Amino acid sequence: MIEVSIAKRQGDFDLSVAFAGEDGLVTALFGPSGSGKTSVISMVAGLSRPDRGLIRVGERVLFDSSAGIDLAPPQRRIGYVFQEGRLFPHYTVRGNLSYGMTLIPAADRFVRFDEVVEVLGLERLLDRRPARLSGGEKQRVAIGRALLTSPTVLLMDEPLASLDSARKDELLPFIALLPSRFRVPILYVSHAIDEVLRLADRLVLMDQGRSIASGPVEAVMAGPAFSKSSNGRDVVTVLVARVFGHDAEGGVSVLSFAGGQIKVPRLPAPVGRHLRVRIDAGDVILSLERPSGLSVQNVFPGRVLSLRQTGGLVDVGLDVGCALTAQISARAAVDLGLAVGMSLFALVKSAAISRSDIAEHEPGA
């Protein structure tokens, strides 16, 4: 359990956030650049100091302005993976990994060196120096180095931001493994939605120094704060689904979710694998009648739950067995005569769902 409730004024920038993360789970701090995400975790790590507030990890209070508690970074028992790695250039990989580990009492270590080396695939690299590592390798070492301090929480500040997409895909599975494998909660800073879909169980939405929403990823992304933070551009639904089967000839995979089945472009994931599917509200078409003679593969009967107009667009909240949001023009809404409670059909084109909209994600503990 990590609890953060802090405020700080930095020049013209007012930071004021409050959220909680749970054990064994990944909590993502998500928001545009400059929204204060990095400032928050640097205060959790003790590298900068809030004006007031409380930071608690489990039973340990790291900072409490009302009680005058402010632990120094070395006392906080926090693992911090920086965006640029920040490996020690004059130590080998082995030296980097064991630097923090040797500083804590043997009795407090619950992460074993050999296990970290194995899970992160560092065996071949142990005797190299950081200058001779690739970007992805550096970040793996940085993650291992932080983990080996047996931290109470692992802070990750956009650890993939400096990598190209191939390296990113290579590293994501390693990170996804960590919370369950090492029983360490993770606070993950990112502005990339695909990373959040893949890794996070809980989402804290940040905007201009404030935490504007927090909760389970699907719930926060379906909420109004999420679309507001991106000026209405990102109205999405995140479906929790499983791979039901593959249709090799048809080039599609069939996923099952609360609203039935949905066909998406062929996936490499095995049957039974848990997935998250992001559906852009603009890709959802509404029809008053069950359509025929269309190329659309996915047709879901449902009911209108809510209507919200922003500018010339209307967000239509639907219940198709689970929540689904469609975004249509105000004109179209009038023409269809949309009203809350109305029954209609939601259509989603398979090809509109790209690979980056689908992320493997095992539900957290």
Added chain:
Amino acid sequence: MPVPTLTALEWEALRLSLWVSFWAVAVSLPFGIFCAWLLARRRFPGRTLVDGLIHLPLVLPPVVVGYALLVLFGRRGVLGLLLHDLFGITFAFTWKGAALASAVMSFPLMVRAIRLSLENVDRGIEAAAATLGAGPIRVFFTITLPLALPGVLAGVILAFARSLSEFGATITFVSNIPGETRTLPLALYALTQVPGGEAAAFRLCLISVAIAFVTLIVSEMLARRIDLRLKG
């Protein structure tokens, strides 16, 4: 062809020069690192004054520094008396005095080089070490200092070279005593003062050039090894 050999006097001056310079650098190095750190990392009242004091020998005539040392550390000087009574150290007219004069004169060069490299050490890497559980002193000795090593080495070499060539402050403070304070530059000066000393003076010149070369080559080799360590 006979191998060129050094005369007893030349040996004596050479040995004394190296000895004096070695101690000048060795004893001033910890202070140099501390002052460099103070100036690079701390903001405190009087910082400009400390900065100025350290750099003073660079801009003052060496004779002035030598005279100041004589007044402070001479037999009747305040500090000279104190050090004599406390530790039995006498600076006046001994090689220790020559080392002190060299250390004071070369100190600004040493501090400048170390300070520059300390300022270039990535504070982010130090912060990373702190989050890994290292306290400030451990961070300094395991991260900051090793990363500033090229600058420390440069500072040592500069100070050593400056010590080898030290003349004005030394001759003013501890005079020109054969076997005690007569280092290479002082021996050379003595030779130029007697008729027919030109040939011997020229030989000392060559020796000075040779040491300077060796010093540079050794420092280059060390720098390369450090570089290799940092670049894998």
